[in-house]
Amino acid sequence: MLVWKESAAMNVLSQPRVYLVSRPSVDWDQVAAFLEDEGLPPVPESIRAGTDESAAVIEISARLCYMSYGRGRRDIGDFVNNLLSSKDGSVFEHVNYGFVFTGVSRSLTHELVRHRAGFAYSQRSQRYVDESDGSFVIPPAVERGEGGAGDEARAIFMEAAAEAGERYDRLADALDKSLPRDVFDSARDRRKAIRQAARAVLPNAAETKIFVTGNVRAWRHFVEMRGAATADWEIRSLALMVLDVLRSEAPLLFGDFSVDEMPDGTRTAAPMYSKV
Ligand SMILES: Cc1cc2nc3c(=O)[nH]c(=O)nc-3n(C[C@H](O)[C@H](O)[C@H](O)COP(=O)(O)OP(=O)(O)OC[C@H]3O[C@@H](n4cnc5c(N)ncnc54)[C@H](O)[C@@H]3O)c2cc1C
Known part of the structure; x- marks a missing residue:
């Protein structure tokens, strides 16, 4: 049997690190100016997003389509779920979150960058950066x-x-x-x-670092695809970590995902509203 002797020179990583580095924000003064200029009811009568600014962006953009400020559904959770269930996904593209992922393998990022619509990527270059002291990600x-x-x-x-x-x-x-x-x-x-x-x-196990910005529609699709039981364990673990962060950031936009544990101890995620 092969026996591995730990080498101080080689760094082996087993867990991704996930840093949420950018999130949406609303300029409420500008929203108020827009509503006033249009002769619409002011904030908060028009926008009922409470403290969740990510949901406010969705509501402001969705209500613009029908100029329905101050009318219709009064509960923001109900409002968002109605958009999700009727697959009005385009308004979810207005809300972007940017993550830095480290401790991920090149095989993971090769799968990650297959997600095209709604994502932007900046990855550590193996051409510019010396990999002599690079790390490896153990599957x-x-x-x-x-x-x-x-x-x-x-x-x-x-x-x-x-x-x-x-x-x-x-x-x-x-x-x-x-x-x-x-x-x-x-x-x-x-x-x-x-x-x-x-x-x-x-x-493929070479460690890499990547900055990924995605809109909510895109992140929901990513978590659905890569949180499924059929996805590779490493990217599935990352997808679940992303979901953990985004559910706490924007509970109204990611709260319909349920998380289960497989017999092997790994987690899976599935949305109530699939591919909006
Ligand atoms: C479990 C699993 C196994 C996989 N195995 C393989 C494999 O063996 N080989 C392989 O090559 N890939 C494989 N993939 C990758 C898979 O085929 C997709 O490339 C990847 O999941 C990205 O999905 P997407 O294209 O839906 O996402 P995105 O690129 O983010 O697109 C999101 C959605 O936008 C729409 N869209 C995006 N671009 C276009 C376009 N150009 N035209 C029309 N509609 C568009 C589609 O509705 C798409 O679903 C696998 C993925 C998973 C989850």
Whole structure:
């Protein structure tokens, strides 16, 4: 059986970190000016969003369609659920949340960036940034393995990651010796050429960091797709963490998701109102 000996040089991560770095806000003075200019009832008679500004954005945009300020449904929860159940999803695009995710693997971000509509991405570059001190993300199934075959799976992963890190360093060193200097405009361009080639030997488990901004319609779809039991465990765990944050930020917009625990101890999420 393979036995992994911990190496101080290799950093192995098992949990994503999720930072909510941007959230919506409302300029109530401007809303009041708009209502006054249009001869409509003032805030709060027109907008009944309470303290949840994310829901206020939805309400202000949705009411504009019919100029129904001060009329109709009086309860904001009822108002939002009616939009969700009738799949009036476009108004949910006005509310954006931006996250930084760290401690995620390149395989996770490859799946994440498949989500196109309503998302913006900025990811740590393997061409610019030296990966010599990079970390590796251990897949949840490997992380949880204990005893016997579980130990073996863990040892195989650790060995593969350590070898990949070492090969990256050796390949970068070899390229540093072999690539001529005079064909590059700058030292930076040459470093980039070395790193973009050396990264070829890094695995899917290489850790990355990514800034993701998405609107509520897009985040709801992401959590629905990636919170499903069929999704990969790592991205599912991230989707559940995102849901935890967004449910507390905007309970009216994410409160219809239910969370269940699978027999294997992992969590899943499913919305009452699917793909709005
Ligand atoms: C469990 C699971 C397994 C998967 N397995 C694979 C796999 O084996 N191979 C693989 O390649 N992918 C796989 N995927 C990725 C999947 O096919 C989607 O690419 C990914 O989930 C993004 O979904 P989306 O296109 O609905 O999302 P988004 O790109 O965010 O789009 C949201 C919605 O907007 C609409 N939309 C977006 N773009 C367009 C467009 N150009 N034209 C028309 N409508 C559009 C669609 O209604 C879409 O559902 C898997 C996903 C999951 C969750």
